[in-house]
Amino acid sequence: MPESSLEVKDIQSSPAECRTPPLRQFSQSSLAVHRNSYMFSTFCTEHNVQECLSHINQEVSSLGLPPVWTESAGSSELNVVAVLNCMYDLVQLHRRGVRNLENMEVEQLRASSNVDFLQLTSTRLKEQLELSKRENTGLLEKERQLQQKVKSLQNCLKNEKEEVQKLQNIIASRASQYNHEMKRKEREFNKLKERLNQLLVDKKEKKQAIDVLNRIGRADGKRSLWKTEKTEARHEGEMYKTLLSDYDTRQRELVLENAELRKVLQQMKKDIMSILGSRKTTSKADKHEDGCIQADSEEEEEVFDSSKESVELYCVHAREKLTNSIRLQWRRLKSHVERLDSQASVSQIGDSKNTDAVPREIHMEEMDRLKLEIQQCKDFIQTQQQLLQQQLSSPCDEETASLLSDCYMLQEKDRLREEWKTLEEQRKNFERERRNFTEAAIRLSHERKAFEEDRATWLKHQFLNLSPFSESKKLMSKSKSAFLISAETEPSTALTPEKPITCPHETVSPAHKCVRLASPPATELRRTHCLAPDDSSTKPKTKSEPAEDSDVFCNRNAPGQNKRWNSSREQSSRSFAWEENSSI
Amino acid sequence: MNFSEVFKQSNQLCKVSPDGKYLATCVQYRLVVRDVSTLQILQLFTCLDQISHMEWSSDSLFILCAMYKRGLVQVWSLEQPDWHCKIDEGSIGLVSSRWSPDGRHVLNTTEFHLRITVWSLCTKAVSYIKYPKACQKGIDFSRDGCYMALAERRDCKDYVSVFVCDDWHLLRHFETETQDMGGLEWSPNGCVLAVWDSCLEYKVLLYSLDGRLLSTYSAYDWSLGVKSVTWSPSSQFLAIGSYDEKVRILNHITWKKIAQFDHPATINSSKAVVYKEVEKRPAVVNDDLSLHNITIGATLFNTQSKYEICPLPVQIPVTKPDPDRANPKIGVSTLAFSSDSRFLATKNAGIQVQSLSWHCSGDSLVLLGKEQLCICYMDTDQEDT
Numbered sequence: 014m015p016e017s018s019l020e021v022k023d024i025q026s027s028p029a030e031c032r033t034p035p036l037r038q039f040s041q042s043s044l045a046v047h048r049n050s051y052m053f054s055t056f057c058t059e060h061n062v063q064e065c066l067s068h069i070n071q072e073v074s075s076l077g078l079p080p081v082w083t084e085s086a087g088s089s090e091l092n093v094v095a096v097l098n099c100m101y102d103l104v105q106l107h108r109r110g111v112r113n114l115e116n117m118e119v120e121q122l123r124a125s126s127n128v129d130f131l132q133l134t135s136t137r138l139k140e141q142l143e144l145s146k147r148e149n150t151g152l153l154e155k156e157r158q159l160q161q162k163v164k165s166l167q168n169c170l171k172n173e174k175e176e177v178q179k180l181q182n183i184i185a186s187r188a189s190q191y192n193h194e195m196k197r198k199e200r201e202f203n204k205l206k207e208r209l210n211q212l213l214v215d216k217k218e219k220k221q222a223i224d225v226l227n228r229i230g231r232a233d234g235k236r237s238l239w240k241t242e243k244t245e246a247r248h249e250g251e252m253y254k255t256l257l258s259d260y261d262t263r264q265r266e267l268v269l270e271n272a273e274l275r276k277v278l279q280q281m282k283k284d285i286m287s288i289l290g291s292r293k294t295t296s297k298a299d300k301h302e303d304g305c306i307q308a309d310s311e312e313e314e315e316v317f318d319s320s321k322e323s324v325e326l327y328c329v330h331a332r333e334k335l336t337n338s339i340r341l342q343w344r345r346l347k348s349h350v351e352r353l354d355s356q357a358s359v360s361q362i363g364d365s366k367n368t369d370a371v372p373r374e375i376h377m378e379e380m381d382r383l384k385l386e387i388q389q390c391k392d393f394i395q396t397q398q399q400l401l402q403q404q405l406s407s408p409c410d411e412e413t414a415s416l417l418s419d420c421y422m423l424q425e426k427d428r429l430r431e432e433w434k435t436l437e438e439q440r441k442n443f444e445r446e447r448r449n450f451t452e453a454a455i456r457l458s459h460e461r462k463a464f465e466e467d468r469a470t471w472l473k474h475q476f477l478n479l480s481p482f483s484e485s486k487k488l489m490s491k492s493k494s495a496f497l498i499s500a501e502t503e504p505s506t507a508l509t510p511e512k513p514i515t516c517p518h519e520t521v522s523p524a525h526k527c528v529r530l531a532s533p534p535a536t537e538l539r540r541t542h543c544l545a546p547d548d549s550s551t552k553p554k555t556k557s558e559p560a561e562d563s564d565v566f567c568n569r570n571a572p573g574q575n576k577r578w579n580s581s582r583e584q585s586s587r588s589f590a591w592e593e594n595s596s597i
Numbered sequence: 598m599n600f601s602e603v604f605k606q607s608n609q610l611c612k613v614s615p616d617g618k619y620l621a622t623c624v625q626y627r628l629v630v631r632d633v634s635t636l637q638i639l640q641l642f643t644c645l646d647q648i649s650h651m652e653w654s655s656d657s658l659f660i661l662c663a664m665y666k667r668g669l670v671q672v673w674s675l676e677q678p679d680w681h682c683k684i685d686e687g688s689i690g691l692v693s694s695r696w697s698p699d700g701r702h703v704l705n706t707t708e709f710h711l712r713i714t715v716w717s718l719c720t721k722a723v724s725y726i727k728y729p730k731a732c733q734k735g736i737d738f739s740r741d742g743c744y745m746a747l748a749e750r751r752d753c754k755d756y757v758s759v760f761v762c763d764d765w766h767l768l769r770h771f772e773t774e775t776q777d778m779g780g781l782e783w784s785p786n787g788c789v790l791a792v793w794d795s796c797l798e799y800k801v802l803l804y805s806l807d808g809r810l811l812s813t814y815s816a817y818d819w820s821l822g823v824k825s826v827t828w829s830p831s832s833q834f835l836a837i838g839s840y841d842e843k844v845r846i847l848n849h850i851t852w853k854k855i856a857q858f859d860h861p862a863t864i865n866s867s868k869a870v871v872y873k874e875v876e877k878r879p880a881v882v883n884d885d886l887s888l889h890n891i892t893i894g895a896t897l898f899n900t901q902s903k904y905e906i907c908p909l910p911v912q913i914p915v916t917k918p919d920p921d922r923a924n925p926k927i928g929v930s931t932l933a934f935s936s937d938s939r940f941l942a943t944k945n946a947g948i949q950v951q952s953l954s955w956h957c958s959g960d961s962l963v964l965l966g967k968e969q970l971c972i973c974y975m976d977t978d979q980e981d982t
Contacts, residue, residue: 229680
């Protein structure tokens with residue numbers, strides 16, 4: 014039903030137009046939108062009336078209005094009343110909505126204005142706060158200053174009090190001193206008064222007097238002089254002389270001192286100049302200007318020096334010049350040193366990396382080198398340790414180990430072993446020989462015993478055969494000798510057995526040696542030794558044996574019968590000399 | 598150290614003659630003269646009254662004995678024991694008596710310091726000097742004995758008179774700028790006279806021989822001032838000890854202070870060596886310039902003590918004086934230079950040392966306490982200029 018819809022549209026649109034003017038713009042605009050939308054979008058067409066109806070119904074019911082069209086009516090025609098009502102409700106709704114909108118807009122405006130107002134007030138308050146804060150800090154500052162002042166004033170007060178106290182103490186001490194003096198003076202005054210009274214009362218006045226036995230001479234022996242003007246003048250003169258001499262000596266001392274000091278100053282100046290001069294040559298660029306000036310002044314001074322050096326600087330101007338020049342040099346030196354200091358500090362801070370880097374590089378190289386060295390040493394130590402460990406821990410092969418351990422001494426050990434062998438052999442020989450000797454000694458003792466017995470029998474025979482008649486010379490001599498001996502040695506029967514010993518011993522040539530020589534046991538070995546090579550060289554070993562045996566025998570008897578041998582030898586030395594000689 | 602037997606004496610009158618050969622002691626009214634080496638009595642003189650003061654003449658030939666109560670002075674001769682001389686001051690009284698430098702005049706100060714009478718033993722003549730001042734040290738003779746400086750007070754003003762000792766001729770007479778002169782002293786070379794004020798004002802004035810004022814020195818105001826003054830033997834330094842326990846040294850060219858030394862109760866200087874005698878009551882003398890601090894040692898007869906070096910800081914025991922009394926016992930009371938002017942020994946009051954004196958060689962120092970005697974030797978190698 015396009016007509017109805019159009020009508021609806023018109024109806025809808027017209028009441029909208031009789032709206033209040035202020036909101037006309039808004040409403041019109043909204044309506045315009047609606048109109049436009051309505052214009053452009055056709056909601057209802059001829060075909061979808063029912064759907065539109067139902068849709069509108071739904072919409073209306075959703076808005077809370079009674080439905081527009083009911084199905085039950087039966088007719089497809091709209092209930093105009095309901096529709097009008099609905100439309101009226103809708104219009105009312107719309108109006109309410111618009112009114113609400115207006116209200117809300119009003120409220121929004123109000124709110125925004127409120128907000129603006131509040132913002133303004135807040136900014137104002139903030140400014141006020143700032144101001145007050147600043148004022149506060151200012152006041153605090155003032156308070157602090159005032160407190161400081163108060164403190165300082167308190168200090169001043171304390172100081173003043175102390176000073177007052179001190180002054181009071183001083184005054185007190187002075188007062189006590191004055192009082193003391195006053196009292197003393199008063200006492201003296203009183204004494205004086207008393208004395209005066211006493212003197213006035215005392216009539217007899219004791220006069221002063223000196224009582225000297227005899228005058229004594231003056232200390233220097235001269236006569237005393239009268240007091241005259243001349244003497245007075247002389248005294249004055251002497252006084253001035255002493256003063257002048259004193260001033261003279263002082264002046265001389267001061268002159269010497271001055272000369273010394275001047276010398277020192279000159280020296281100092283020279284030194285400073287030399288130092289500065291040398292420095293100047295190294296760093297010319299910086300102080301070109303200074304250098305020029307200094308060069309000039311140096312030249313000046315050098316000229317000055319050369320001219321004045323010989324002359325003593327006595328006049329005031331010269332002295333001043335010297336001091337001024339010293340001052341100038343000193344100032345220059347000071348500035349130079351200060352500059353050096355500043356340079357040093359600047360470089361220290363790290364401005365010049367180059368100057369820093371170079372030493373650092375060198376430093377690093379050195380460090381590396383040292384590290385390398387350390388590493389090498391450590392490795393060396395480690396290898397040594399390893400070797401040592403090997404040595405100690407594992408003896409791999411006993412033989413080899415012993416060999417290894419003894420390898421240094423091997424040669425010596427061999428030598429020693431050989432020597433040992435020889436020594437052992439010698440020892441064995443000695444043992445053998447000793448054994449032989451003992452056997453021989455035993456044998457000899459047996460033989461001796463046998464011989465003794467023989468001798469005893471022979472002597473018995475002799476004695477029995479003894480007669481005064483001489484049978485033969487030899488026999489006679491023999492017998493004589495025997496008789497002599499027997500006669501001599503008769504008393505000592507112990508000696509008798511010695512005789513026959515000597516005779517049979519005559520046959521054995523080596524034995525005589527031992528007979529003649531009453532040998533102490535100490536020479537035993539010597540003889541055996543000297544005998545042994547003889548024997549070994551000349552005779553076979555077997556022969557030497559008996560000799561040795563006899564030797565041993567003799568020697569064995571020696572300690573016991575040493576005396577007897579000696580005595581017999583002495584006694585019979587002459588008689589038997591020729592016999593022994595002949596035998597030998 | 599050996600000590601002789603004890604000899605009696607009275608009034609602490611015991612003096613060795615200037616030539617060092619004789620020792621004179623006074624026992625009541627007797628004067629005993631002994632030989633120094635043997636201590637045998639050589640002469641015995643009897644005076645008329647108890648001897649108050651005894652003095653040797655400069656040539657060691659005469660001895661002066663003064664009896665203040667009686668107003669008498671008797672002079673004895675060693676060469677001629679029969680010779681006698683008696684000076685009677687009469688009713689004017691006697692307060693002090695001394696020799697003149699030539700040993701032939703006797704100066705008697707009468708009672709109340711009315712005048713000084715100069716008696717000549719050569720001529721029996723008398724001279725009078727008026728208005729002498731009664732102060733700590735009012736008369737001083739120069740070292741060569743030529744001049745005498747006398748403090749005078751006329752019309753409430755201080756004057757100094759310089760006399761020639763030959764004939765007592767007044768050479769110079771000038772006023773001094775002191776309030777109340779405390780004393781005066783000649784410099785050893787006889788050219789400068791140091792004059793100082795009483796303890797109420799610190800002022801030291803230096804006058805030349807002819808009376809010109811050379812310089813004035815004042816360390817501070819108001820507090821108690823100078824207590825003791827001494828010249829160095831070379832006349833180069835003047836040491837002033839004051840009540841504030843400090844010594845100030847002036848030099849003779851500019852008369853300005855060149856050094857100042859303190860006497861603190863605690864010694865903290867690293868250069869000082871403190872020797873303490875073990876188990877004895879120690880008393881310390883401050884030696885400045887030499888940088889030694891040495892304590893007093895053994896008693897007279899007991900030699901059982903040893904010295905040990907105390908670690909710094911050392912607290913010196915001092916007796917606190919009563920500051921309210923007049924002439925308080927504080928301040929540097931004794932000063933003495935050694936003979937070569939290298940050392941200065943100072944004694945601060947409150948330390949129990951009665952007297953100190955240097956040996957003429959300047960190497961050693963004798964300190965005398967109440968009960969103790971100490972001889973200190975200076976180590977001259979440790980000199981620190």
